[in-house]
Amino acid sequence: MDFEILQPGLEVINHIAALKVSLRSARLAQQKIALVPTMGALHSGHVSLVKKAQELADIVVCSIFVNPTQFTDPKDLEKYPRPLEHDIRMLEHAGCDFVFMPSVTEMYPEPENWHIDLGPAEFLLEGEFRKGHYQGVTQIVKKLFDAVNPDLAFFGQKDYQQVLMIKNMVNYFHLPVELVSCPIIREEDGLAMSSRNIHLTGEERIQALVLSRSLYYIRDHFGETKIAELLENARKLVRGTPGVELDYLTIADGDTLLPVDEESGKSGLVALIAAKVGETRLIDNIILN
Numbered sequence: 575m576d577f578e579i580l581q582p583g584l585e586v587i588n589h590i591a592a593l594k595v596s597l598r599s600a601r602l603a604q605q606k607i608a609l610v611p612t613m614g615a616l617h618s619g620h621v622s623l624v625k626k627a628q629e630l631a632d633i634v635v636c637s638i639f640v641n642p643t644q645f646t647d648p649k650d651l652e653k654y655p656r657p658l659e660h661d662i663r664m665l666e667h668a669g670c671d672f673v674f675m676p677s678v679t680e681m682y683p684e685p686e687n688w689h690i691d692l693g694p695a696e697f698l699l700e701g702e703f704r705k706g707h708y709q710g711v712t713q714i715v716k717k718l719f720d721a722v723n724p725d726l727a728f729f730g731q732k733d734y735q736q737v738l739m740i741k742n743m744v745n746y747f748h749l750p751v752e753l754v755s756c757p758i759i760r761e762e763d764g765l766a767m768s769s770r771n772i773h774l775t776g777e778e779r780i781q782a783l784v785l786s787r788s789l790y791y792i793r794d795h796f797g798e799t800k801i802a803e804l805l806e807n808a809r810k811l812v813r814g815t816p817g818v819e820l821d822y823l824t825i826a827d828g829d830t831l832l833p834v835d836e837e838s839g840k841s842g843l844v845a846l847i848a849a850k851v852g853e854t855r856l857i858d859n860i861i862l863n
């Protein structure tokens with residue numbers, strides 16, 4: 575579906591060539607260009623990325639593309655929410671300059687066999703549950719970087735491992751882009767904002783609070799309780815919640831994502847959780863120090 579220019583201030587672009595033309599004058603004027611890559615179904619977390627991008631750059635491009643190559647479950651891809659008109663209004667309201675909404679054939683004119691070395695952390699945590707996911711994520715982010723050529727790119731800390739993988743890709747290709755990781759935006763009751771929350775029923779929405787509660791429990795007792803015991807108690811909390819199926823809850827080194835114990839030292843640690851609530855898989859994390 576092609577969208578027209580809606581009003582001065584927000585231009586909706588569907589093709590890479592047109593995007594490059596539109597950004598040319600900004601580049602010639604040496605303006606800083608920021609990219610906020612998204613898969614749409616925008617919420618306040620995405621708006622916070624756009625706002626941060628506006629602070630640090632002159633021109634903000636937000637991309638909306640539900641990237642098929644990062645989905646391991648075709649049903650998940652099919653049911654991914656796509657409220658495009660709502661998304662465009664939100665970006666308009668946020669004062670974003672360009673929305674890039676390519677088709678699948680625009681981004682993948684031909685099938686591609688893609689592999690880059692993202693390091694051992696690719697296969698841990700999310701990588702274990704969603705095989706090949708980060709190859710798909712880095713593939714599309716690289717293509718978006720090629721299309722926009724941004725000075726800065728903004729990602730949410732909620733996808734902690736994703737930010738790490740993209741950082742590894744940027745280092746791998748020596749890409750001239752600065753990555754900015756922005757804090758998790760939460761609902762008042764602690765639920766991390768996610769495009770997938772829309773799938774939760776009223777009851778599941780309440781059950782899902784156990785994700786952030788377990789992380790808060792770890793944060794609040796960190797340093798005074800042994801790591802193994804902290805994890806055991808937090809996992810018990812999650813497993814004791816009806817309707818919630820825990821995939822992992824761990825305290826890991828923030829760079830390697832390897833689990834830590836008392837001997838590992840206690841700096842740069844992050845607690846990460848993934849769980850299915852009903853049919854919806856959610857992730858969350860908290861930086862501990």
Ligand code: PAF
Pocket residue numbers: 611612613614639641644711714715733736
């Ligand atoms: O975080 C997301 O929404 C996606 O993984 C991203 C970075 C836009 C790549 O498709």
